[in-house]
Amino acid sequence: MATTFTWTVTAIECVLNQEGTANVVSNVHWTCLGVDGTHTANVSGTCGLGFSGGAFTPYEQLTQDQVFGWVWTSGSVNKEGVEASVEYQIQDMINPAVATLPLPWQN
Secondary structure, three states: OOOEEEEEEEEEEEEEEEOOEEEEEEEEEEEEEEEOOOOEEEEEEEEEOOOOOOOOOOHHHOOHHHHHHHHHHOOOOOHHHHHHHHHHHHHHHHOOOOOOOOOOOOO
């Protein structure tokens, strides 16, 4: 079964007043959840963002899609790489390469 990925912003940190601009996004906390029907895995992280003084969207008007656009173009979060990591975790659950076995002398 194909893995479905769901990206979620879990928290946003803001600079409350930066050069006269209120609530400037500085850090985005995110999670990428992968589900293949039976197995689930996730990767979480934080992305720091800088405000260049250009176009600005007031905090209360932000959308999750807009914020992820910034995260993925920031250069610090590779969307495909994160999804590959989640997929690897799921495949490792299906076909584990390492396991803890019972001690052979304890029957």
